[in-house]
Amino acid sequence: MGQTLFDKIWDAHIVNRSAGFPDVLYIDTHFIHEVTSPQAFDGLRDRGIPVFRTNQTVATADHNVPTLHQDQPIREELSRKQVDMLTQNCAEFGVELYGLGHPYQGIVHVIGPELGITVPGKTIVCGDSHTSTHGAFGTIAFGIGTSQVEQVLATQCLLQSKPKQMKIEVNGKLPFGVGAKDIILYIISKISAAGGTGYFVEYAGDTIRSLSMEGRMTICNMSIEMGARGGMIAPDQTTFDYVKDKEFVPKGEAWDTALTWWKTLYSEEDAVFDEVLSFDAADIEPMITYGTNPGMGIGITQIIPAKEALDEHEQFSYQKALDYMALQDNTEILGKQIDYVFIGSCTNSRIEDLRLVADFVKGREKAPHVTAWIVPGSKQVQLQAIAEGLDKVFESAGFELREPGCSACLGMNEDKIPAGKYCVSTSNRNFEGRQGPNARTFLASPLTAAAAAVTGKVTDVREMLPQLSEPEFVEF
Amino acid sequence: MATKIFKHIQSTIVPLQVENIDTDQIIPARFLKATTREGFGQNLFCDWRFDIDGKPKQEFILNNPLYLGKILVAGKNFGCGSSREHAAWAIADYSFDVVVSSFFADIFKGNALNNGLLPVQVSELFLDRIFSEVAKDRHTEVEVDLEGQYIKICSTGEQESFEINPYKKACLLNGYDDIDYVLNNKSWIETYERSKVI
Numbered sequence: 001m002g003q004t005l006f007d008k009i010w011d012a013h014i015v016n017r018s019a020g021f022p023d024v025l026y027i028d029t030h031f032i033h034e035v036t037s038p039q040a041f042d043g044l045r046d047r048g049i050p051v052f053r054t055n056q057t058v059a060t061a062d063h064n065v066p067t068l069h070q071d072q073p074i075r076e077e078l079s080r081k082q083v084d085m086l087t088q089n090c091a092e093f094g095v096e097l098y099g100l101g102h103p104y105q106g107i108v109h110v111i112g113p114e115l116g117i118t119v120p121g122k123t124i125v126c127g128d129s130h131t132s133t134h135g136a137f138g139t140i141a142f143g144i145g146t147s148q149v150e151q152v153l154a155t156q157c158l159l160q161s162k163p164k165q166m167k168i169e170v171n172g173k174l175p176f177g178v179g180a181k182d183i184i185l186y187i188i189s190k191i192s193a194a195g196g197t198g199y200f201v202e203y204a205g206d207t208i209r210s211l212s213m214e215g216r217m218t219i220c221n222m223s224i225e226m227g228a229r230g231g232m233i234a235p236d237q238t239t240f241d242y243v244k245d246k247e248f249v250p251k252g253e254a255w256d257t258a259l260t261w262w263k264t265l266y267s268e269e270d271a272v273f274d275e276v277l278s279f280d281a282a283d284i285e286p287m288i289t290y291g292t293n294p295g296m297g298i299g300i301t302q303i304i305p306a307k308e309a310l311d312e313h314e315q316f317s318y319q320k321a322l323d324y325m326a327l328q329d330n331t332e333i334l335g336k337q338i339d340y341v342f343i344g345s346c347t348n349s350r351i352e353d354l355r356l357v358a359d360f361v362k363g364r365e366k367a368p369h370v371t372a373w374i375v376p377g378s379k380q381v382q383l384q385a386i387a388e389g390l391d392k393v394f395e396s397a398g399f400e401l402r403e404p405g406c407s408a409c410l411g412m413n414e415d416k417i418p419a420g421k422y423c424v425s426t427s428n429r430n431f432e433g434r435q436g437p438n439a440r441t442f443l444a445s446p447l448t449a450a451a452a453a454v455t456g457k458v459t460d461v462r463e464m465l466p467q468l469s470e471p472e473f474v475e476f
Numbered sequence: 477m478a479t480k481i482f483k484h485i486q487s488t489i490v491p492l493q494v495e496n497i498d499t500d501q502i503i504p505a506r507f508l509k510a511t512t513r514e515g516f517g518q519n520l521f522c523d524w525r526f527d528i529d530g531k532p533k534q535e536f537i538l539n540n541p542l543y544l545g546k547i548l549v550a551g552k553n554f555g556c557g558s559s560r561e562h563a564a565w566a567i568a569d570y571s572f573d574v575v576v577s578s579f580f581a582d583i584f585k586g587n588a589l590n591n592g593l594l595p596v597q598v599s600e601l602f603l604d605r606i607f608s609e610v611a612k613d614r615h616t617e618v619e620v621d622l623e624g625q626y627i628k629i630c631s632t633g634e635q636e637s638f639e640i641n642p643y644k645k646a647c648l649l650n651g652y653d654d655i656d657y658v659l660n661n662k663s664w665i666e667t668y669e670r671s672k673v674i
Binding site: 015016020021022024026035036038039042043046047049052063064078079081082085127128129143144145146147148150151154155156157159161163193194197198224227229257261293295313314316317320410411412419429431432433434437438 | 501508523581582641642643659664665668669
């Protein structure tokens with residue numbers, strides 16, 4: 001029986017395997033940020049021990065930072081205190097920090113790949129569930145709690161039992177107007193917000209292969225939203241081309257050695273998964289969520305599912321979600337008036353996302369009643385957008401390009417959606433209160449979000465895209 | 477360092493019959509700015525417990541003085557979403573020792589175990605039985621025994637066994653700590669690092 005991609009990387013990182021104990025797994029790279037690290041550093045102090053491998057830990061400030069006036073001190077006292085504490089901890093323990101004002105600062109899952117810290121074959125952890133993003137490069141990457149952050153700081157290892165493995169295949173040509181975000185929202189809507197729990201997922205199939213690295217990151221990013229520990233995609237030429245020459249990627253002979261190993265990282269033909277699911281890309285249309293977990297999604301032209309179709313014990317939670325969203329079952333979501341649009345988060349804040357949105361809004365204007373925020377994933381993304389003149393496009397369309405951070409994805413800073421307001425968001429979670437107390441979130445792709453900003457309501461973006469010739473459209 | 481020990485409990489329960497309770501509900505992100513582990517219990521389920529002016533919502537179970545206990549019983553897929561360990565800290569700080577559900581999110585489960593909070597996964601049927609019994613009699617007590625790995629509804633005697641990783645079980649029973657285990661075997665790590673090619 002052949003090995004899976006996951007097996008190959010896991011086995012290469014086992015420090016010890018003893019009967020009756022979880023594996024001791026070596027961690028190549030540990031990302032930390034201000035929210036889930038302070039208590040871990042306190043733990044090291046209590047034990048009187050240092051960070052074991054300082055050169056394998058990278059810190060940034062992202063969750064709490066304001067997205068305006070980053071050159072000034074943070075105004076919100078608790079946020080400032082937490083960010084200052086990260087700075088102090090990194091200085092005391094000798095950890096590299098890309099904090100506010102540093103050219104490499106940004107959302108932890110955006111900066112890792114763009115700096116070339118994230119490369120195939122690695123084990124990567126962070127005290128953040130969207131660490132699965134890095135799996136797009138063929139890494140084992142997953143989120144951990146603060147006790148485990150302390151464990152990795154102390155030992156560069158984690159005690160982990162090997163999870164079950166699932167393969168999710170998507171094959172076929174993507175329909176017009178459909179992108180990576182729609183693929184992953186579609187998969188989660190089919191298998192539910194708990195459908196991947198207990199599993200590590202490998203995404204495969206020709207549709208996945210056809211995606212850019214940015215698209216692959218969007219897919220892997222949301223693995224946790226189906227409950228999976230992580231998601232990964234076997235590295236290929238697209239991956240190698242993306243990482244080559246990035247700042248921290250091995251160079252010269254080291255590159256050749258690495259590349260030789262990376263090319264062996266794929267699941268063997270006869271590898272066995274605990275579960276295999278297959279989807280047809282042709283069935284996917286632009287997606288949007290209507291409820292309060294990411295599994296509650298539909299194609300944008302579909303109606304909100306009937307409550308009666310569910311099991312009786314599920315109906316209470318379902319109605320609770322619809323009440324929160326002030327929506328009715330058996331109704332269309334198309335045409336629903338919205339108030340905010342948020343384009344950002346570790347799911348969709350990369351330069352490719354911003355280019356796509358700029359291309360769409362060029363020559364258009366947002367609806368007067370809509371507030372539209374674009375929050376780049378990193379300082380580098382922000383500067384690249386400005387260098388390409390995207391800021392001017394956004395400005396004339398009435399969109400506000402802000403400074404990098406997690407922002408309205410989780411509303412830890414000032415960027416909150418007001419109570420009762422609807423936001424079409426390119427982020428990853430539509431939980432109650434996620435974007436602010438009583439805020440209502442529709443998750444969607446950057447294109448669908450941009451279309452909603454322009455029309456002021458939930459819109460089928462396909463009707464606003466440049467018309468393809470009729471025969472070609474039929475062929476899709 | 478020694479951590480909290482858990483062996484056995486018999487207690488009344490707090491039933492929270494909602495599915496897919498995510499960690500943003502357990503502890504909203506705006507409360508994650510604290511830099512210590514203490515005090516999160518006061519904001520447990522904050523947006524379900526309090527209205528926008530901070531007044532308790534009478535209809536929410538934690539505000540109902542008739543329901544008290546050390547065991548929280550919730551609908552399936554408990555603890556999904558963010559990896560924030562603050563969710564486990566908040567539940568433990570509120571003084572729950574056990575959470576019962578028919579399904580737990582992986583990261584939450586691990587975080588709970590690392591903090592002496594025992595997640596007990598039961599069948600859908602057994603979960604329904606607990607909810608039914610407590611609906612009939614709010615004084616219904618449930619017994620959870622870690623050594624024997626069983627959970628029992630005291631009034632009816634119905635019981636079910638539950639699974640737990642043997643290593644984590646030993647940690648909870650004895651107050652062992654993952655970090656001590658690895659630190660005590662540091663030579664393994666150094667040997668591994670010397671053999672690593674890339």
